[in-house]
Amino acid sequence: MYTFTLFLSLWARILLPLLFPDAATAKEREITAPVVENIVVDQVTWSMNRRLSWEDFRGQPDEKNPHHALTAxxxxxxxxxxxxxxxxxxxCVFLPTESWTKNKKSQQLLEHEQLHFDLTEVHARLLRKELQNLNCANLKEKLNATVSRAFAKWKADQEAFDTASKHxxxxxxxxxxxxxxxxxLRALESYK
Incomplete structure (x- = not known):
């Protein structure tokens, strides 16, 4: 099983200035995020050389959830x-404190969760490919739709994977x- 979240930084850095264009000067439109002090985000960035281990799953299991693990x-x-x-x-990032397992002994389950993470990297590469078509002139018009489509495709792919493999x-x-x-991943190698 998997879950995904859209980082607040995306909205703060990109979409809010686009919705409120007067916040940036006409001479230089710089899209930036507000400075937030003392926030530490515990995450693991995807790497072909660094596979997940059960020690990465540090969240509290949801005992009411019928699944054995959750990859955030x-x-x-x-x-x-x-x-x-x-x-x-x-x-592509893995969030250890939001990810959990009820079974730290199953290698098969860990491999399933790794595939969720790998599939997220596929979609990170697809989004990088799409973003290279944007520029400052069309950013306001196209960014939100591009990111929304990417997230929708990612979510659908994750659900299709769980459905086909029966988790x-x-x-x-x-x-x-x-x-x-x-x-x-190999086909999208140039977008890593």
Missing amino acids: ANLAVNANCKNQGFTYQVN GVNAEKERQWAATIAQR
Whole structure:
């Protein structure tokens, strides 16, 4: 099982200034986030060389939830438009304190949760690919829709994975999804 969240920084850095354009000067539209003190976000950035371990799952299990584990992952999006130069960064992150398991012994379950994280990286790469088509001139018009579509596709893909694999119980479907995710990561290698 998985969950995802949209970081507040996306809204603070990108969408609020677009909704309230008078907040930036006409000469230089810089989209920035307000400074927030003393906030530490515990996260693991996706890497092919760093696989998840059960020690990463530090959240409190939801005993009422019928699933055995939950991977909280996110697409952390930061975008900036300064001096008509558009820059962006998209990170696939795992949130340890929001992720939990009821079974720290099952390697099969851990591999299922890793696939959720890997699938999130697929969508991070897809979003990076889409964002390269934006610029400061079309940012206001296209950014919100681009990010919204990316998140909707990500959510649908995660749900399709869980449905097809029956949350990791159907080993054959799980293997098929694992192969497909690996292939998609290779195909999107230039967007990592």
